[in-house]
Amino acid sequence: MTRKRRRLYIVGGFMLIFASAAALVLMAFEENIVFFYSPTDLAQQMAKQPMPPNRRLRIGGLVEEGSLGREKDGVTITFRVTDTVEVIPVRFRGLLPDLFREGQGIVAEGSMAADGIFVASEVLAKHDETYMPKEVADALKEAGQWQGKVNEQ
Amino acid sequence: MSMHYFANPTRFTRLAGRIQPWAGGLSAVLLAVGLYLALVAAPADYQQGDTVRIMFVHVPSAWMAMFCYSFLAVASAVALIWKHPLADLAAKASAPIGAGFTFLALVTGSLWGKPMWGTWWVWDARLTSVLILLFLYLGYMALWQAIEDSQKAAKAAAVLALVGAVNVPIIKFSVDWWNTLHQPASVLRMDGPAIHPSMLWPLLIMALAFQAYFVALLLARIRMELNLRRIRALRLAERAS
Numbered sequence: 001m002t003r004k005r006r007r008l009y010i011v012g013g014f015m016l017i018f019a020s021a022a023a024l025v026l027m028a029f030e031e032n033i034v035f036f037y038s039p040t041d042l043a044q045q046m047a048k049q050p051m052p053p054n055r056r057l058r059i060g061g062l063v064e065e066g067s068l069g070r071e072k073d074g075v076t077i078t079f080r081v082t083d084t085v086e087v088i089p090v091r092f093r094g095l096l097p098d099l100f101r102e103g104q105g106i107v108a109e110g111s112m113a114a115d116g117i118f119v120a121s122e123v124l125a126k127h128d129e130t131y132m133p134k135e136v137a138d139a140l141k142e143a144g145q146w147q148g149k150v151n152e153q
Numbered sequence: 154m155s156m157h158y159f160a161n162p163t164r165f166t167r168l169a170g171r172i173q174p175w176a177g178g179l180s181a182v183l184l185a186v187g188l189y190l191a192l193v194a195a196p197a198d199y200q201q202g203d204t205v206r207i208m209f210v211h212v213p214s215a216w217m218a219m220f221c222y223s224f225l226a227v228a229s230a231v232a233l234i235w236k237h238p239l240a241d242l243a244a245k246a247s248a249p250i251g252a253g254f255t256f257l258a259l260v261t262g263s264l265w266g267k268p269m270w271g272t273w274w275v276w277d278a279r280l281t282s283v284l285i286l287l288f289l290y291l292g293y294m295a296l297w298q299a300i301e302d303s304q305k306a307a308k309a310a311a312v313l314a315l316v317g318a319v320n321v322p323i324i325k326f327s328v329d330w331w332n333t334l335h336q337p338a339s340v341l342r343m344d345g346p347a348i349h350p351s352m353l354w355p356l357l358i359m360a361l362a363f364q365a366y367f368v369a370l371l372l373a374r375i376r377m378e379l380n381l382r383r384i385r386a387l388r389l390a391e392r393a394s
Contacts, residue, residue, distance in 0.1 A: 007234045015315060022319045026330075034332040035277035060332060097271030099200065107334055124271045129339040131205060132349035133196030 036060035039086035099125035176369035183362035190355035221251025229311035246374035252290035
């Protein structure tokens, strides 16, 4: 074996081992790396082991169509977050990003209240990976070809 | 032609000197065309409006940030395994360029995140792994500076570069492996680009402009490193005589 070939094997073997170690670490920390739970994730989590109240977490999903409402005080808004399987009601008082609307993907940070409503302290908007001019989007909607936003996680 | 043909510094310098102005000129022309298309000609996005124009700088910067690191890692491997005399210099020369692109991607991403997501920064997997990429570049550059003996420095830096290479696929697939605030890939994805052609073309032209800029800058920096090495050798010879 030439010295070059030996060095090639050493570097290759080292990379393989290191990459495997990194993969194992990332898999072990999966829970901590995800930025938010989908409503289904959260339901499964709650079924396994109920979370203590007031634990801070983030949930993400779509603002359910027709769910947006305002409480009597005029500043607190309520809506439901869905991943089309499970639904979580949310209450929020504060500034909403411009992209926030029904059908949009959002991430809310806050905690579960005792009454099963998620009380958010911050709401962020997600947007998906499609980009197109408004005319094209309108034409697609008109032709009934609109994909909607259900592929958003 | 063997891999070592251009290892001869004189031969490399001559060739690099010929390519460099072409790459620089190409980059300038593409950048002018690309910026016009991106900022003026391209339509506003259906949901993001004019804010989407940040994408035309942000996405090519992020691509280059990852491309430069891949280049740096491959050059480091070539230096470690085959001891190619120019590979160390190529790796060393590419690091500040990559760090610059990474910084640009982070800043433009932050400026884009505030109006669209509602926040400058979040610790999701994509943003965090790109920040780690910036630290890897800075650590790599610092290591070169920290070790006096340039051969030892080259070896240590190359090992660091290879360790950090694990981060590149993590950045690319972070948006698929974990829930993130950052959206998944728009261009390099399985079912083809999710960008309308009227916006995809300006993006690709900007990407080419950045790539040509990288080539021009890299060649200039390798030549500079070669000259520095020559100066050092001459000084040593002078002192010895």
